[in-house]
Amino acid sequence: MTQMLSDSRGIEELNNTELFPIREVSRLTGVNPVTLRAWERRYGLISPTRTESGHRLYSQADIDNIRSITDWIERGVSVSKVGKILAGIGGLGAQERALHSVIDAAEQSSWQAQVRQAVNEFDENRLDQLYGQIFSTYPLPVVFQELLMPVWREFAARHDGFGQISEWLFLDSFLRARTLQRVQLTRGSASQRVLLASMPGGCRELELWVAGILMSTSDVAVSVLAPGQPLEELSLVCSKMRPQALVLFSNSLPSADTPKKLVRLGLSLNCPLLLAGEIADMALDSLSGTAIGCLGSEGQLMQRRLQLFLAGRLDT
Known part of the structure; x- marks a missing residue:
């Protein structure tokens, strides 16, 4: 949650810990206040402290982050892509830097080669052993994004040779079973609940389960709706389950009428509508100004x- 300071304490903090008001940050970085607010509120790129009256106070780390954002934009990277880049190189904090640095190319190649061999041999015991070893060694995002899902995509794309479809089905079935278990474990006693559904034809089941795992935290439980969930019935589902938000996931190119469909869907819901997956990057500009995040x-x-x-x- 946003850290709140009383106005008097805000002045004291400003003097003691070098927190800067937005006008000073604008002067130091050359980025106007309207843009700074948009980077914070629309893209989540910076997180200033707030006083009780809502005034923003920025740390030196925030200023350094703003300068990094500006550098990437000046290189031609759109602001919607900057967050992903900074997360990859550590611009958004120590946790992201740690996750990025825990595995190097040699380790990645070695683990993936072992997974491929187990799949080639249809050796479920060995695959289960590797799965456990990988999870005990690396953080969850690294397990899926850097190790398992790239191998899964390789097998998904190789359907020409004899036995390749069987290999992919073997790996896909194994991972779907394990991710379903993990999604259920993450629900726990979270105080907030989010529903996750796929756009029609937008992804395979495993991609949806993995997205649910990656979004979950100890405070936010993600309930994954089965693939094939009709979009027109989501308003009914949300009225019964009462989530804090509904997230639609897709890795497919949006059609020309997708923004209109999403806006109509959002109006029928009793909770906010969000997009995730590659569609969220591709549809960002077309959804600007709507209530969809x-x-x-x-x-x-x-x-x-x-x-x-x-x-x-x-x-949004």
């Missing part, structure tokens, strides 16, 4: 933006 397609970024949105700190 975009979480992005990278695991840590989706989780971070979802948390910010539920805390009321990420604009």
Whole structure:
């Protein structure tokens, strides 16, 4: 949640810990206040402290982050993509830097080679052993994004040779069973509940389960609706389950009428509507100004933006 300071304490903090008001940050960075607010509220790129009256106070780390954002934009990267880049190189904090640095190319290649061999041999015991070893060694985002899902996509794309479809089905079935268990474990006693559904034809079942795992936290439980869930019936589902938000996931290119369909769906819901997956990046500009939020397609970024949105700190 946003850290709140009383106005008097805010002045004291400003003097003692070098927190800067937005006008000073604008002068130091050359970024106007309107843009700074948009980077915070729409994209979740910065997180200033707030006084009780709502005034923003920025730390030196915030200023450094703003300068990094500006550098990437000046190189031609759109602001909607900057968060993903910074998460990859550590611009959004120590946790992201740690996750990025825990595995190098040699380790990644070795683990993936072992997984491929187990799949080639249809050796479920060995695959289960590797799965446990990987999870005991690396953080969850690294397990899926850097190790398992890239191998899964390789097998999904190789359907020409004899036995390749069987290999992919073997791996897909194994991972779907394990991810379903993990999604159920993450529900726990979370105080907030989010529903996750796929756009029609937008992804395979495993991709949806993995997205649910990556978005979940100890405070936010993600309930995954089965693939094939009719969009027109989501208003009924949400009225019964009463989630804090509904997230639609897709890795497919949106059609020309997708924004209109989503706006209509959003109007029928009793909760906010969010997008995740590659569609969130591709449809971001077309949904600008609507009530639909975009979480992005990278695991840590989706989780971070979802948390910010539920805390009321990420604009749609």
